[in-house]
Amino acid sequence: MGRITLDKVQKSFGEVEVIPPLDLTIEDGEFVVFVGPSGCGKSTLLRLIAGLEDVSGGHIRIDGKDATLVPPAKRGLAMVFQSYALYPHMSVRKNIAFPLRMAKMDKAERDRRVQEAADILNLTDYIDRRPGQLSGGQRQRVAIGRAIVREPAAFLFDEPLSNLDAALRVGMRLEISELHKRLETTMVYVTHDQVEAMTMADKIVVLRAGIIEQVGSPLDLYHTPKNLFVAGFIGSPKMNLLDGDLAKPHDATTIGVRPEHITPSPTEGTWTGKIGVSEHLGSDTFFHVHMEGRRDPVTIRAAGEVDMHRGDTIYLTPNAERIHRFGADGLRMP
Amino acid sequence: MATQHSRSAARTMMAPAVFLLLVWMLVPLILTLWFSVMDYRPLRGTFECCEGLGNYIRFASSSSFQDAIVTTLIMVGGILLITVTGGILLALLLDQPIWGQGIVRILVIAPFFVMPTVAALVWKNMFMNPVNGLLAHLWEFFGAEPISWLTQVPLFSIIIIVSWIWLPFATLILLTAIQSLDSEQMEAAEMDGASPIARFFYIVLPHLSRAITVVILIQTIFLLSIFAEIFVTTGGGFGTRTLTYLVYQRVIESQNVGLGSAGGIFAVILANIVAIFLMRMVGKNLDK
Ligand SMILES: Nc1ncnc2c1ncn2[C@@H]1O[C@H](COP(=O)(O)OP(=O)(O)OP(=O)(O)O)[C@@H](O)[C@H]1O
Ligand SMILES: [Mg+2]
Numbered sequence: 001m002g003r004i005t006l007d008k009v010q011k012s013f014g015e016v017e018v019i020p021p022l023d024l025t026i027e028d029g030e031f032v033v034f035v036g037p038s039g040c041g042k043s044t045l046l047r048l049i050a051g052l053e054d055v056s057g058g059h060i061r062i063d064g065k066d067a068t069l070v071p072p073a074k075r076g077l078a079m080v081f082q083s084y085a086l087y088p089h090m091s092v093r094k095n096i097a098f099p100l101r102m103a104k105m106d107k108a109e110r111d112r113r114v115q116e117a118a119d120i121l122n123l124t125d126y127i128d129r130r131p132g133q134l135s136g137g138q139r140q141r142v143a144i145g146r147a148i149v150r151e152p153a154a155f156l157f158d159e160p161l162s163n164l165d166a167a168l169r170v171g172m173r174l175e176i177s178e179l180h181k182r183l184e185t186t187m188v189y190v191t192h193d194q195v196e197a198m199t200m201a202d203k204i205v206v207l208r209a210g211i212i213e214q215v216g217s218p219l220d221l222y223h224t225p226k227n228l229f230v231a232g233f234i235g236s237p238k239m240n241l242l243d244g245d246l247a248k249p250h251d252a253t254t255i256g257v258r259p260e261h262i263t264p265s266p267t268e269g270t271w272t273g274k275i276g277v278s279e280h281l282g283s284d285t286f287f288h289v290h291m292e293g294r295r296d297p298v299t300i301r302a303a304g305e306v307d308m309h310r311g312d313t314i315y316l317t318p319n320a321e322r323i324h325r326f327g328a329d330g331l332r333m334p
Numbered sequence: 335m336a337t338q339h340s341r342s343a344a345r346t347m348m349a350p351a352v353f354l355l356l357v358w359m360l361v362p363l364i365l366t367l368w369f370s371v372m373d374y375r376p377l378r379g380t381f382e383c384c385e386g387l388g389n390y391i392r393f394a395s396s397s398s399f400q401d402a403i404v405t406t407l408i409m410v411g412g413i414l415l416i417t418v419t420g421g422i423l424l425a426l427l428l429d430q431p432i433w434g435q436g437i438v439r440i441l442v443i444a445p446f447f448v449m450p451t452v453a454a455l456v457w458k459n460m461f462m463n464p465v466n467g468l469l470a471h472l473w474e475f476f477g478a479e480p481i482s483w484l485t486q487v488p489l490f491s492i493i494i495i496v497s498w499i500w501l502p503f504a505t506l507i508l509l510t511a512i513q514s515l516d517s518e519q520m521e522a523a524e525m526d527g528a529s530p531i532a533r534f535f536y537i538v539l540p541h542l543s544r545a546i547t548v549v550i551l552i553q554t555i556f557l558l559s560i561f562a563e564i565f566v567t568t569g570g571g572f573g574t575r576t577l578t579y580l581v582y583q584r585v586i587e588s589q590n591v592g593l594g595s596a597g598g599i600f601a602v603i604l605a606n607i608v609a610i611f612l613m614r615m616v617g618k619n620l621d622k
Contacts, residue, residue, distance in 0.1 A: 052521050073527035085522035089540040098536070099526035146526070 002153035002186030003028045008058035019210035033197045034190045036207035042190045078147035079156040084139045086131040096145045117145040137168045154186035194236040228330040252325035259301040261322035269315030370595035377589040389596035406576040410557045416497040421504030446502040450562040457495045488572035511545035
């Protein structure tokens with residue numbers, strides 16, 4: 001079981017309030033991802049749940065029991081750190097066995113669990129090496145191994161893949177997702193990688209300056225962002241946010257259109273502009289279009305190859321059903 | 335990049351320094367070796383060839399030689415034990431966020447700047463004096479009979495004095511080592527259910543092992559030649575005669591340079607045995 005409830009949890013460092021009172025429920029078995037810009041308090045929130053930081057106010061409940069004052073080891077949570085935080089003088093086997101040893105588990109059971117974790121994570125070949133002799137991906141797996149042997153109520157990950165190269169990241173992403181399917185344990189995952197958030201999460205929590213901007217499934221956030229911040233944050237490339245005369249016909253202060261919801265044409269369309277940078281990837285084509293009287297270019301994404309290039313005049317037609325309207329207060333209009 | 339050219343240039347540039355060092359080391363060593371096979375007693379005016387190994391045999395077969403070696407090892411070992419354990423404890427303490435951290439750290443290093451002679455005299459007269467010393471007063475305050483430190487427990491007293499001088503050194507090196515410990519590692523151990531004591535033994539101590547070997551190595555080299563502290567406190571009496579002190583007595587007090595030189599060579603050999611032993615230890619620790 002691993003249902004985590006945050007009830008008006010608040011955190012200040014000295015005078016600075018990093019997290020204003022915040023409510024959040026993480027259901028048992030859910031994969032929850034915290035995203036947000038750098039410094040918005042993702043790590044702090046995770047460390048509050050872990051118990052590595054004391055809350056300044058509010059309550060944390062784990063499976064209904066108040067865990068606010070419970071020390072980290074007793075909360076039954078396991079954490080995987082960005083720097084892996086392996087013990088450098090211990091072999092992989094000893095690293096993974098460490099939490100079990102601290103729990104005074106007998107040796108036979110300990111060995112069985114370590115072996116099991118090593119099998120799941122493909123660590124058997126280097127089980128007697130030290131962390132210093134492993135690659136980044138292997139180290140990350142050891143760190144995950146050390147977390148799963150404890151059979152925790154929930155896993156906490158703080159940007160576990162940010163030290164890996166792009167290819168490895170894709171692989172590890174799948175492995176973690178698979179692990180979640182297999183263990184069906186609650187996972188709380190911090191990242192600032194769009195793709196990780198969208199592909200792994202059951203539920204995404206978007207944070208800004210310690211405030212939850214929106215909670216929802218990845219597609220929820222994609223289709224119906226609650227406000228301008230979420231609209232601009234979720235999705236890659238970013239949603240085009242247009243104001244002024246382009247927004248007026250829609251009775252909104254700002255309208256947002258995703259790059260993939262604009263159809264380009266060389267001859268006719270609602271808006272017109274000149275192509276700036278164009279990126280031809282084969283599978284997709286991205287155009288950055290400069291429109292008269294606008295500072296920021298509009299980004300559009302067309303499937304496949306499109307034969308238009310820098311300097312060409314281009315006509316754009318937004319998909320009327322996919323236009324997001326926002327009011328003067330930045331909130332979504334129905 | 336070390337090209338052929340830059341390498342030979344470097345060699346030329348370094349040559350004078352290497353030459354100076356060689357002369358610096360070799361001349362005294364060769365002189366000592368030479369004296370050690372002579373019957374050289376300046377006061378009697380004898381300077382005669384050739385004793386051969388006579389001086390060595392005489393030096394080694396005297397009972398004071400064995401005593402001196404045992405005393406040396408006990409003294410060095412005792413000081414190392416106190417400074418390393420004390421250093422670790424102090425370093426752990428200084429690593430905590432405390433009020434006035436900067437000043438406390440400067441105060442801790444202070445004993446290291448006190449000259450050994452002065453330090454020993456201060457301890458001898460201010461602390462360990464059986465009538466007026468602070469320790470005597472402390473003992474009296476608790477109703478105990480004051481100890482006459484330098485006559486009743488002379489070796490231990492000297493160990494305390496020298497440990498006091500070297501404790502700051504050990505503390506400082508170990509403190510920097512503790513500060514370089516990754517805080518996420520400690521947090522991971524905390525989440526893994528390790529108690530503070532388990533964290534110390536499983537995480538902090540292994541992390542410090544390298545710094546500890548460095549402290550032991552450097553201190554041993556200096557501690558083998560302790561002299562001033564013995565000279566001004568017990569004068570080598572009451573079983574505090576180390577090998578260094580014995581050599582001094584043979585040369586200055588008995589005016590037998592030949593015999594003293596033979597003792598000096600024994601000291602060199604002892605130091606080398608210890609050094610090889612320590613280098614092995616350090617080497618093993620640094621490989622990790
Ligand atoms: N120990 C601390 N003392 C004071 N301020 C802190 C402390 N830890 C974090 N902060 C502040 O809290 C805010 C949130 O930090 P946090 O580490 O949670 O950000 P984050 O969302 O994880 O950012 P990133 O994506 O860069 O990791 C930051 O403004 C940071 O300066
Ligand atoms: Mg962070």
